[in-house]
Amino acid sequence: MIEDDHSTSLLEIRGLTKAFGSARALKGVDLDVRAGEVHCVLGQNGAGKSTLIKTLSGAHQPDDGEIRWKGEAVTIAGPVAGLELGIATMYQELDVVDGLSVAENIFLGHELSRGGVLNRRSAAKRTRELMARLGHPGITPSTEVGTLSPASKQIVAMARALSHDIELMIMDEPSSVLDSEEVDNLFRVVAELTRQGIAVIYISHRLEEIERIGDRITVLKDGRSEASNLPVAQTPTRQLIALMTGTDIEHVFPPAVPLAADAPTVLQVEGLSLPGRFENVDFSVRAGEIVGLAGLVGSGRSELLETIFGHRRASAGAVRVKGRTLRAGAVDDAVAAGVGFTPEERKSQGLLLEEPIFKNATLSTFSRFAKGGLLDEAAERRATAEQIAALDLRPADPDRITRTLSGGNQQKIMLARWLIHGTTVLLLDEPTRGVDVGARMEIYRLIRELAAAGTALVIVSSEIEEVIGLADRVLVIADGRILADRPAASIDEHGVLDLVMKGSAA
């Protein structure tokens, strides 16, 4: 903990506002950041986090309010101006160039050169120094960034920030692409940065992470700082949730509905194999049952889901839905059989971002609404409007362009698509990634309701807590093999991790 008095602020923000036309994204944000602290900014999607970050990095100019850097009022005219002050931003979508080497990425835009000739040797040397400083000497200067994992790419992005002389690093949901082990690693790096006196603004909506690394918290809601500079240690989680959502949350997961004893098996996976990913996987799911797949990133869990759906073609084995065998590698056949799938990367794999909500919601059913090949957009809008009301999707306008919606609302569109379709089996890959706490609970509730109505669900999540909290049954998967198949009630987070670690070691 940092002492409340005595220390002076590195960055002070007072009454910051920013409007885009008639919509006010920031309506008054106050925030202090001290050297060497981890200052968490918490808020639901649409609370103004992104706008705040973009204002601090110089991408947006504030309409009103004051930014003081080391006690002096400053204007941050652009990204370069931000870097010159000593503020670096690491965005959620990592802006590293896959085709270039680690060293080339780090010095992109400020290449080390002598008389126009690149100085590769000193670039390599400084890269090694930066990697050592970040505790990742394993990432070598000449490695092509495209071959690195998301976690390592993040380290490269951080090294690039450090290659400028920075005093404040802004991290926008850095843990959203990482699994739990990689998150531990990230936290070690953050601790190392703060030890060197660098301040970190850490954006996240995972409360447990904030408890682990945060020194102080500012909560944003509807563009305002609902509470500024709260010390983490003295602020209970429930208070944070209340500040963020305006409601007091008793139970994060809605109660499970007991499975009917005679519920029929609707999904059978038999001997399914995908070379190099998973081997000979067997399991089945009954109507109304929620099965969770737990495992590390790279365990084959996402690939398993994609193969069941036909997005990848299995080399062996079969998938049966209500006894009917699906054609391998044929998504249209799976959809016709009543199987739905929401991908992990919903922006790049799930949505037509430039199209209105209703065209996304009916993407798998528009031919059903059509008469003789002629679209019936009025009927599509009606069906979408029903789902919008049922899912509390905002804004409640079927014609709103999908790109302008928050992550949580975009995920609701994906769910609306399969609700309109009416699936017997629904496969959800990371259903709450990038989704804020409020929408998250609604999605949990919806998943439970679907199960109660007889849909068989298979859920993949990096958050083991989510898998255990939602599922009736948990399959633990490591290195492409199912290690355990247990009722969720008989296993806890610790037990799953234990199994995963043992499985990976074997």
Place this chain on the structure above:
Amino acid sequence: MSTGSPTPDSSERAATAAESPTPATERRSVASRLLSGPAGRSVGLIIALLILILVGAVTAGSDFTSLDNMLVILRLASVIGVVAIGVTFVITAGGIDLSVGSVLGLASVVASLGAIQTAASGFWPLMVFVSIAVGVVAGLTNGLIIAYGKVVAFMATLAMLVAARGLAELISQRQSQVVSNQGFLSFFRGELLGISWVVWIFALVSVAGWFLLNRTTFGRRTVAIGGNATAARLAGVNVRRHLTYLYMLSGATAGIAATMLLSRTTAGTSTHGQLYELDAIAAVVVGGTLLVGGRGTIGGTVLGVLLFATLTNVFTQNNLSTSVQLVAKGIIIVVAVLLQQRFANRDASAPTG
């Protein structure tokens, strides 16, 4: 320590939450919204076309403004226009078809073969069917190679561009094949309401194309694949089959255009349709269809074709060389694409929260 008062009223909270993801449209001026919307892009094109007509009227006077000359422009636009409608579909789906010019040449050669013309002596539409069939088969070949062989559309259709031209030369032995079928010729020379059938065909194909793209499941699939092929596939759209249909459609319109060109030149040769693919693509993109796919406009394509046809006519009326014309065309293409990108960027800069 805590600043900013908590909002007690939950309905107020709901209202502000709903407004926070800003739609791009709300914060733009009326003028720029008009210019960047799908209809607005066409407004820009219409203005450009009117300016061009004004220039023509001022520089060439009644030679340009006469009804006859206007019909000449429309006839000039029709052949490329029909090709461009098919190409619009392919580009909207995120593909490209470089082979349409060559396929047009091949179709004109096959349809004007002596044997076909003899067979069509009692029933001239047979020549049209043959021409369209050649286009469809070429398109099917393109489609299968692209969709199932997973060859990049640019390369697959570039190969077809070369091969179809060669095949046309082999079949015709590089000779012009004169069209002697009188039924065929007299139909295409005919007029309805004083307007050539060739122009009516262009109008018909355009209206059919607009309907297909905007009102049918076929069109929805096309836009969805262009917008995000993976998303379309994961929603159950058979992307490969649909892509194949699209290249067949593009081949079919090239086949229709071939019969129109056959009637105008009264001969089938392997050199017909050279560089038409570039004219068609230019018209499509200038019209506002995104080259990366996901957004297509038939009306824009029609305006794009008319723009280039009028430009050619204005230059011809003023006895300017075709070289100057080409430079002007190039400038128009660049300006149009620059404008497109500006509006695309403006759309993308909306805050997301």
